[in-house]
Amino acid sequence: MNPLPATGTERPEGALSVGAVIRSRVRAAVRRPGRAARSARPRPLTPEEAEDRALLLRLLSLLLQYPDGELATARPVLTAAVEALAPSAAAAHLADFTDWFTEREPEALERHYVEMFDLRRRSGLYLTYYLHGDTRRRGMALLTLAQRYRAAGWDTGGGELPDHLPVVLEFAALAGPRAGEAPLRQHRRGLELIHHALTDADSPYQHVLAALLTLLPPPTEADLRAVAELAAQGPPAEDVGLDPYGAYGAGEFAPPGAFVPPGQAPPTLMPPLSTPEGPR
Template sequence: MSPLPATVPAIVRTRLRAAVRRPARLTPEEAEARALLLRLCSLLLQYPDGELAAARSVLTATVGTLPPSPAAEQLGAFTDWFAHRQPEELEGHYVETFDLRRRSSLHLTYYLHGDTRRRGMALLALNQRYRAAGWEIDGGELPDHLPVVLEFAALAGPRAGEAPLRQHRRGLELVHRALTEADSPYRHILAALLGLLPPASEADLRAVAELAAQGPPDEDVGLDPYGSGEFAPPGTFVPPEQAQPTLVPPPSSPEGLR
């Protein structure tokens, strides 16, 4: 897989991390366009610290150059909001939305395995997948943090790279539903991402409805960065017992992309 062209701004340009064969069904241009969409989703879902906030004009301009598509339209709707808010407002909205609401947490294995021992095994398997592709996580985020998963998908390609996204499709559907119910602009990013994946089946939608009503499996194993208690409905804030800072994964930082 070749890096994105030099015409793409540095903040969204990728380095070559692993040699992954492109699926025959995608042309090189289509593969690069898809990787760029996934990389933009990864960046826009990261904590809006000063560095990312300062790059808003670059990100907005990059989204504006995307070929017309439903995903590009959704990202444009998000950047219209993102570009016109004060940094403090962006930071507060992000923390409220993703760090204090378990139904819109960005840690994907939580939705599939909840607070059970299986989640620890799923995290280990995901980290092993990254290493097998020649990719190491050097930041403070867990390997199931959605921006990290999206970064891997952009680098490794639609087959192996996007497999974790397909595996956690139901969790992504639930996050999108929660963001929509909360009227968060971040719903547009999830809508763009879901539009890139295979359509949800009836079984998927039934499972999402059940997950929304009952929550994921529950078993106290000491791996719960989201707090304790019942699965939080939309609008309910559940402060974490041991807060973990939201960090931008180094592979997606502007410094690491130049």
Template sequence: MSPLPASIPAIVRTRVRAAVRRPAPRTPEEDEARTLLLRLCSLLLQYPDTELAAARPVLTATVDALPASPAATHLAAFTTWFAGQEQEALEQHYVATFDLRRRSSLYLTYYLHGDTRRRGMALLTLNQRYRAAGWDIDGGELPDHLPVVLEFAALAGPGRGEAPLRQHRRGLELIHRALADADSPYRHVLAALFTLLPPPTEADRAAVDRLVTEGPPNEEVGLAPYGDYGHGEFAPPGTFVPPAPAPPTRVPPAPTSRTEGPR
């Protein structure tokens, strides 16, 4: 029998390395628990309107029933605070935390692309990803809003569903850092989410440090085709956006008896 080709050992080694990197298959029960955690994070990061505030007992009971884990501990710390606040205080804290501070905004493409044309394309691509999976967000929120991204991850599963979360890992890290610096209880929700994601690399940490000191890219022009920044498309919900100025009124010149040439 002829010897094996010399290339076979290299192929075997490559496949062995890939198998080592690949996570072990999860059981249906583990997948179900993962989906529940993603949905809880999505709900708890939404604006605490009357409906969400009324659901606090159900959310607290659901978190309390989770199996013991670091994620469950973080979510329990958050729901304890969440359940004990007046709704008005919750609303004020949410707006101050996520709408008035850019470092903890929940719009993920801002951290990757800033106010540049690439952000418009990123939003369009993300919306197309949702539609290809059979999911339409109905224009209620921008497709990069973190609660929307989390709900898609829960619906579509760990592969393609969680891909946007992995893509925006650095933005998530910056949000968590800002929440921790502000001592906001919402830091626990991000910490729970991180238990489902790969840990940040050294390159991720270095990139987050640069974002802290330099900020995202800035180019306040040409955000087509998804939207035109400055006219409300990228503003957080409820943010006042001044209307576009009306065109100037043209007053016809008074009649004259002499002919005037161009000026």
């Protein structure tokens, strides 16, 4: 079974509607936070906290996916799920986003998503780029992240790079706060930069990133300095590909000054209803 979002240009034959799968996965998140979510935490979460956190992460993953027609059709379900969240800063941010998300025409949503995440260097959703830039280290970071997923018992299906933020968020929801959210903590500076870029662009997606940041430890002074430096100078650059992980789209990675962002990711599909209960 594939507990992470499978990706592809076409929906698998026999797949359920997005609305039905979202409802099923919300229920699954409530019932099964996963073995990692039940073990080894800084402090035990109450059942309500575990439910809310898994649901928040899953909603963040869904809302950061490409808003194709199927996801646009599921907006009432997503909005209802956000409205049902326990009061929190993250819930308030998501409510601000869904207010905008539900009022726009699907074509306008698609255009805005492409502009924010595919055409802007500082707000792409591929996290290892912010930490390693166009260097050999990035290929190794991608491989390490994929190995983390496999070691935990999850399979992304190979349709998307493992550092794509919706995939990272889905893993966090399924694997729990300690192990599952470790990649998010590792890439906190990149997440801060994405949030700053979306805020500067006055994009409503800034609320989705703001909601995510409320779940992470506060930034340190070193984090804030590093984010300012990234914003001013960009990540490190090196004229190499992403081997051993493989090519990253028709544009590859252009030299500094001619950056070609990754091609638009196909919409992330929901996994089957029957998923493992947690990492082995």
